[in-house]
Amino acid sequence: MPNLTLTYPLLAALSAVLLPFAGFLLSIALGKKARHGTVAIVAISLSLLAAGYAFAQVWGHDPIHVRWHWFTIGQHAFHVGLLLDNAAVLMLLLVCLIALPVHAYSFAYMKGDPGIHRYWAYLSLFCFAMLGLVVADNLLLMYIFWELVGFASYLLIGFWYTRDAAAHANKKAFIINRVGDIGFLVGIAMVYSSVGTLDVQALFGPQGVFAAPAGADIPAANGKGTVTAGWLTVAGFAFFLGAMAKSAQFPFHVWLPDAMEGPTSVSSLIHAATMVAAGVFLLARVFPLFNEAMLLVIATTGTITAFVAAYFALTQYDIKKILAFSTISQLGFMMSGIGIGMYHIALFHLVTHAFFKCLLFLAAGAIIHEMQHMKEKHGLAIDPQDIRNMGGLRKRMPITFATMLIASLALVGFPLTAGYLSKDALLVHAFEWAALQRGPVSAIPYVLAIVSILTSFYIFRLLAKVFFARPAAILANKGVSAHEAPRQMLVPMVFLAFCSLFPLFTFNPLNDGQVWLLQGIAAELPTLPPLRLLHLLVPILATITTIIVAVVVWRWYIRGHYPLNTTGALYRLSERQGYVNELYGAAIVRPLLKLSALLWWTDRHVVDGIINGIAAAGRALAGITTWIDRHIVDGAVRLVGKLAWGAGNVLRRSQTGRVQQYLALVFFIILLILLYLIFAQA
Amino acid sequence: MTELLPNISNKLDHVLAGLPMLLPELVLTATFLTGIGAGLFADRYWRHASFAVTTVGIVLAGVCSAWQLALPAVDNLLFGMATMDAFGRYARLLTAAVCLLFVLFAKANPGFNAHRKKTSDLYSILLAVHIGLNLMGVATNWLMVFVAIEMASIGSYLMVGYLAKEARQTEAAMKYVLFGSVCSAVMLYGLSFMYGFTGDLNFTSAAHIQGLEGTAPLLVATALLFVFTGIGFKLSFVPFHFWTPDVYQGASTPVTAFLSTAPKIAGIALLARIGYAWPADSNAFQYLHTLILVSAIVTMLLGNLAALRQTNVKRMMAYSSIGHTGFLMMAVLAYSSGEFAILLFYLAVYALMNMGVFMLADYIEARTGAVDVDEYRGLGKVLPAAFVSFVILLISLTGLPPTAGFVAKLLVFSAVFNNWQLTGNAGMLLLLIVGALTTVISLFYYFKVPLHAFLRQPEQERKTLPAHPIVVGLALLMAAAVLLLGIFPSWLMA
Amino acid sequence: MNPHLLTILIFLPLAAAMLMMLVPSTKKTVYKYIALITGLLQLLLSGAMYWLFHPKGSGITEERLYQFVDHVPWIRLDMGSLGLLEIDYYVGVDGLSMPFLFLTAFVMVIAIGASWDIQKRVKGYFILLMVLDMAVMGVFSALDFFLFYVFYELMLLPLYFLIGIWGGARREYAAIKFFLYTLFGSVFMLLVIVGLYFSVTNPDTGAHTFNMLYMMNPANYAPDSIFSAFTQRELFGISARLLGFIVLFVAFAIKVPVVPLHTWLPDAHVEAPTPISIILAGILLKIGGYGILRVCFSIFPDAALQSAWWLGLIGVVSIIYGALVALGQRDLKRMIAYSSVSHMGFVMLGIASFTVEGTAGAVFQLISHGFLSAALFFLVGMLYDRVHDRDIYHFRGLASLMPRFTVFVAITFFASLGLPGFSAFIGEAFVIIGAFNAEGLHGLLPRWMAIGGSIGILLSAVYFLWTLQRMFFGQLRVKGGNAWVAALSDASPRETFVMVPMLALTLALGVCPALALDNINASVLALVELVTGVDH
């Protein structure tokens, strides 16, 4: 039951959300004077403290819910409010925990950029939106922050707006996210129209409307009948659409690789750790809405995404693109986690992934920074993000290397890392779940297993090319040598590296059963019948395959025994990212423009038609379709105009100026009338 | 003859008793005579003499009829020659007003001033026409009708041909006279039949009515049609409109203004009188109303459509006046037995608008020599006052608020609608729709004037000549009146 | 309640116009100051009224629930058998009209600000502007149908000249086209008005009346009259009431405009000078929506219900059609004109849903679009004033040249594409929600219409962002070369001064919609109840 008194945790959470907003406003107000970015950094650190306090207070206790009246439409009051349950505070903390290092990192990374004051403002805006999103207590509010997050990401992707690529990327990102938003909105509308409230707790809480077993009919709003399961599926799908776009699920993933046009720090925060995970968070929130069918859809989509993205990642050369695809693939993992009903594990993976993927990006950023530096220093014509130009950086940038190695191991789920815990938990439960399924879907866990192999392959490939392989010729013969990144960048990386290891989550590195996080969320969940054997088997197999892959990569890329021919169809398919973009271009963008051109043409020619009616009519005979078009749109007006004009013309004929003709006409008409009368008589 | 002698005295009494009712006409007659006298002798001493006489006479006549408004209605005046009811009196008053305007208008018109005989004879002709029109408005006897129409017509022929200073004027006059005489001849022929059917010339009398009922409908219809021709010529509705554009264009503007206004008032009065003289179920009534209905619709359409293509302002206005005639006929149809307030209101407003527009057209022609619409380009800046009032009058003619034209239109619409609701006669609905449509059409050509005057730029700077300011002054007054009446119609309707 | 405030608000501009007539036309600068002062006074007045307005005053059908009412007999004509013609000067405000009065005052000030640099025939310009102002105010507050019609038609004249004289290249065409479209609608509206007049009698006097409120009560209809709700008379085979509704609807739909009747709008907008575009989009389009709610729905609720499906369809078609055509434009102004077609489609969809959410959303959308479209056209005007070109492809990377201008554009674009936090979002979101509710509530609209509408939201994002990318991002490259670069100065203080309040208002409305909704709510409830007969 929502209470209206502000308790300390609430106050803390509230300030955690609002501080970045204050930071945003302040930096806007200061304008160029806010270059150094202290405002943003102070704001985020404060909200980290607040979030920490809130977390400590709320975690493991009953959720706290507060709301204030916002506005009323008809009889329905809409509220703004906070809902602090375990998931919320967890995310709250996570976001702050990731955001702070990124801020610190950016301090050095973005130094000297002309537009940096905008950068800080945008960053604060994003933090505000993201934090608001996680604590929002009703779907409408969630939607609002959901969109704001997208907006902030739009701004940050297009941060270097003079680059065409960036300008194009942020438009693409926003529009594709818009598709999802529409889904979200439609979902909201459906829920509202069928149940009459948008309050998360009232809907999805333990004794909420949807607490009833999925698929069962729900008493609808204003007592008129019930909501049919069919509409619930649609509503569920609508929400899932939103999540798909935001979390870059196949086929909506295309915006994420392009989004790498933004500064790397941004990519690490938004497009790796937090925002893209929002979709997963949303699904976790509305989880009770989904019935069996919907869950299957989610699981399948997640799996496909995971696989496809990993497959694309295999052959990319742009370091950030590789990481982007890896992110997509990991998001796919989480989705399938949701799909198999284990959303607590999905959230767990979300958290661990946030840390190590963020770290990966930061490390990559450090390298790119260095490459860029060299490029400018020696005027080299190289793409600082192309891994073919790197190599042998192991010795040059040892700390970067170390952190990146840890992150990669976490990514592949190597024991002792956090990734190991979450990923294996996921795999294991996938198998357990599949044991209960019939038909093709039971193949899901195997696919996921394959994906994890691919994962280890592409990430090791990355490591090998960047750190081990011999330095690229262009650098070598110039005698150029890289240096370690500045300290302000290293400190956050090290911090994140620590977070990517197991101790943060459990003291037993080998058993995910004891992870406090899982226990915290899983409380109200039904668990699947455990298969003991799997808990033993899966980790071992996974680890072994990982090592094998590592060896293969060693032979291929470092020893140079490269067996594949890069012209093979499969290779090309992966390199060109499955031609998905081209497909969109051909299937949606161009037809859309064509259609719009056609409609505009219609309009314009209708207008012309009015001016010179006769001529237009003549042209109209040319093509029957255009003729119809013209007459669909305001043909009537044109008709009147033409008729009037024509009639006027005809009438002029009678005015010949011959008085006798006039008289003749008069008598003719009289005669006609007489005749008519006579025949009327008869 | 012999049996008449004994009661000749009380017949004379009856006549004498009737005369006061015709006071305005008598005044006019007197003025007519003095006017001629003044024109012959006084003018050379004081050149405004005849003008003054005429003005005073008309005003007097107007005052008389205004004063008579209060009196009770007298029918079967002079042995049923006329009926002196409020309607007729108002019509007289209106006619007087129009005549007065015409006098001032003509006085200011350069053409007439250039004329050798100035305007004195014109005035006396005008007075004759005035009398004719007055009688037309009150006549209830075919003979009286014919006399009145002829009186008005012959006068009008002369007015058109009065200053034959250029070819087109004489041409206009000739067309007018030929067309007119033929029409009146036809009418006369028709009248002879009406007389024959009924043996009575008083079309309101019982004998006349039964007579019509007695005869074969077809014959009645034919005779009516012929009579209709004469009235149609005066009102210039389709198909008797052919003369209108040519004559209006050819005649000098004041005459055109007069012709397009005064005869319509009287003619409509006459039409209304005939239209409701007979019981609604009689054949004659049916035929007449069908005739009016059909020609009203056709007239509205034709007038407005034909106006679309006109470039000469006067010609355009001629067609517009045809269109308005159709609208007036619609009003005649709508007004069911008795209350004619709406009809009168429309007539009054129409008179205002029409006179005003022609005055302005004349004024503009005098100032700049522009007679075609596209010669008006950019004149809005040169003659702002004139064109602003022009636009207001045109808006009123179109029938848009807040002008009197709108109120008049609305009233007519409501009358027609009411009639439809009572009778359920589909024709009425048709009238409504056509009326609405023609409003839209009329916008096309009325707005050519502001289009050129304000929206277009003049290709070359046009020099302006001086002209008598009284006209534009009058026009301004009328525009103001049109606006005020649009906002407070009760001032006139009360 | 303070008497005559409303009347003063309406006729203030007229007084100003009179004053201007007295000022000799040599003093060019005086006029705009008079205009500005008048506008500000009106803004003040309407603001005060908005503040004094009592949110419970739902109005709609009951006179006692209207506020700032002035009701005096105006025309009384005895027309024999037609009975006594009684026309009142009858104005009043309820939740439906109050926001629009404020909107009008506000947009007028903006428009006056935008017409600061008018050089050509200043006197006439401002006089016409004032007359227009009066007419609009009148339309929004008239409660007597005759009065309403008078004001409604009175708007046309000034607009005709304002577009025709101060407009662009094809201004004559645009002006007359606009005029004809509207007149075509309104002439037939006149017939319906006459019909209503003869159908409705004033229960007190028994005379026929133009009083709209009486027209809304079926009891006042004479039993055998044409529009009587009890004896469903038929015309040309369809119910007379439905026919009347359709005629009125078409008249207002032309103003809105909805898709088959929209082609006057792009021309009018493109040819009109900036201030007039602002007024057109900011106020006049709203009159269409307002008229449909105030007149069509309230007087012909039954017919409205019957045709709900079609209204919804029209709405959806307008949304998508407008958006798609906007996508194809090269001329920025035309693009925005079509975008308003699309946005007004939401209004149609919302009111067609006959749910409180939908209707409130629609009204809200009307208001928000009022501010936003004004802002949009103002921005286009800023660009056009500088280089006299509006072609999207002639500009590139303006962001680095005109940062402040770019910020304004970006904010306005995002606000109009429905970014939460701005007013448009609330409007559109609730239109969609309402449309969804419709099926569950009374099954008037199928759900796919709501989904179709939401696609419009997507498309609006597409064309706005695309424009943003094409014109403002990337390397600076303009057609006119250095001459343009020199000409394209950033937003001047005056322009900033005009823009900021508008954006502030949309933001305020977006962040706390209660500002508007609290006043709208009661009326919308009453209206929906009147139409659907369902007590919410």
Add this chain to the structure above:
Amino acid sequence: MITLTHFLVVGACLFSIGLYAVLARRNAILVLVGIELMINAAIVNLVAFSRYDKAFYGGQVFALFAIVLAAAAVAVALAIILNVYKFYKSVNPEDIRNLKD
């Protein structure tokens, strides 16, 4: 025995002849003559009918008026036609058509 019908027939004939003249003759004067014929047709009718109207002899009175007015009209018409001739050097209505659409 000459019945009413005979008169009417004569009248009709006159009218038709007059009408023919009006429409067909290419000389304004002759058109006028035609008009006169038409009027006379009417007059014949009136007089003939008035035989049955013992009360007032309205027909005959009417006939008188008609004759007078016709004379007046013709006088005016002739004057105008003279004017026309001054300008056009022709009285053929066919040639006189400067005023037209």
